[in-house]
Amino acid sequence: MVLGRVIIKKLIFIAGLFTALILGPFSLFQAKEARAIQSINSFSLDDVYVSSSSPSANYSSDNFIKIGYSSYGGVNYWAYLKFIGNIDQIPQNAVIESAALNIYGYSCSGTPSPNTMTTAQVTSDWSEGTITWNNKPSSTNGISGDASCSRPFYYFDIKSIVENWRSGQPNYGLKVYGPKNSTWERKAYADQNQIYIAIGYSIPEDPPASTPPSENPPVGSEAESPGSTEGSNSSTASNPTISASKPASEAAAPVDQAIPRPVLTGVKRNGKDLKMPMTEKSAVEINQNDLLELLGTSFAGAKIVVFIGDIAFETKANTEGKWSIVLDNKKIKSGEYSVQAQAQKEGKGSEKTALFKLKKTDTKSARAKDKKGVNFKTILFFVFGAVFVAFLAGVLINLRHHFILRLKKKIKKK
Structure with missing residues (x-):
């Protein structure tokens, strides 16, 4: 009887542990997925580049932006972007789930090292018609994104920058630049449909009736x-x-x-x-x-x-x-x-x-x-499954040892 009670207690403990480890995390995932994600796109309003080779020149008349570096003379090309203010339409109680700057490139040459470009939050005001290399605005440290020519567009995760804007920091737009170690160049049309920010957000409770409906899903969203x-x-x-x-x-x-x-x-x-x-x-x-x-x-x-x-x-x-x-x-x-x-x-x-x-x-x-994607739930299931099997094996070995000891004691008594 004592052995039976020990076994029952062990099995109850195992069942509780299995429920906590396996079902608990999945219930959290399901709760998160149940939260509806809405989206809004903010399109570029001002988009221009500056060049260190002509520090007093303004290139707002060009129909493209240029980002790159030329090792011949050490010339830098930086782009500056401002966006239409519909970011302000996101409800104050919303949680930003994703925010991505997307730049559709039509021309690509050379390979920087590393093969990345960087976008940074601009911290002082500027005007598309007057900005030059000499009077370019200040900015913060940047966020890197892939600059590979094989990509149809360039993508930057700027969730932290959008959150800064929503917290009250002035929205003076973004700067995009890259490494200074080899000759390379990326071009994009200075057009609001080619340069935009896609934002995905969720609301803890029912959204206000005035919240505009989404027309496009946010980049990076799978909700x-x-x-x-x-x-x-x-x-x-x-x-x-x-x-x-x-x-x-x-x-x-x-x-x-x-x-x-x-x-x-x-x-x-x-x-x-x-x-x-x-x-x-x-x-x-x-x-x-x-x-x-x-x-x-x-x-x-x-x-x-x-x-x-x-x-x-x-x-x-x-x-x-x-x-x-x-x-x-x-x-x-x-x-x-x-x-x-x-x-x-x-x-x-x-x-x-x-x-x-x-x-x-x-x-x-x-x-x-996405063939590069990994199913996190599947990995989690196998990890906890392996832990459960290992734990169960340990319990069974312990019970077997306990049973053998009791059996030996009975044999000695006889």
């Missing part, structure tokens, strides 16, 4: 849109309109280098925001029943064409340059594709930009994943 559910066949509208399509060979336009490439800002599957940002290596899976919607920016009135295999889907950007394409799943054959997009104007188009990889299967479910 579900409020009111949407996986498999609901709902997009940004309750009855989304399938975009027009035609053979890819008929939809492509001759390339004009002056036309900027479109930028992907969000992907929705069955109304649910998928993880952003995406690159040409990211993977999205769908089945024959899934509804896929792509969201992005370009120039106002641009014709946007998305190519998937031998089929192309078309839409038109609105006056703010925003666009949305709902793919006709029935016209996409099962297989793997590189999804590409082109912005067109007057019969000519930008260079095609690779958005992500699409895999259509005949299975009953689909999921989106």
Whole structure:
């Protein structure tokens, strides 16, 4: 009887430990995921660069910004950016979940060491029409981002800077610069649709009715849109309109280098925001029943064409340059594709930009994943599972030892 009570106590202890270690963390994750994340984009209002080779020159008339360094003469090119003040529309009680500066580059040469660029919070005021190298504003220490030429856009995690602005620090914009050890250069069009900040935020309680609805998912967000559910066949509208399509060979336009490439800002599957940002290596899976919607920016009135295999889907950007394409799943054959997009104007188009990889299967479910991503829940499950197994093995060994000792005592008594 004593041995039986010992075993029961051990098993109860193990069950309690398992519940605390395994179910506890997962309940916390689920509570966090249940909190709806909203989004807002802040587009560039002023964007200009300065050059140390012409310290008194102002380059606001150029339609691009330049970031880089030339080892011939030690010339620096720094960019300064200001943004439209809709960051102020975020409710005061909101929690900033993510904030990213996105710069869509159209020209890239050379490789700095390390291959990064840096963005910093500007701490004094400046004007696009008068800023020069000589009178450039002061700034704080910077935040690094990848400067690789293989990226369709450059991404900087500026959550801490946005939080500084919301805490009351003046918003004088950002400075972008890079290393001074080799000749390199990055260019981006000085256009608000090519340079923007994407912010994701959550509210502990129901948001005020005046909070503006989100049109684009935030970069870096993988939360579900409020009111949407996986498999609901709902997009940004309750009855989304399938975009027009035609053979890819008929939809492509001759390339004009002056036309900027479109930028992907969000992907929705069955109304649910998928993880952003995406690159040409990211993977999205769908089945024959899934509804896929792509969201992005370009120039106002641009014709946007998305190519998937031998089929192309078309839409038109609105006056703010925003666009949305709902793919006709029935016209996409099962297989793997590189999804590409082109912005067109007057019969000519930008260079095609690779958005992500699409895999259509005949299975009953689909999921989106970034091949570089790691499923944290799976890792956590196996870690705690291993701890549990090790602990259980120790308990069983202890019980076995206890049982052998009792058995020996009984044998001696006999």
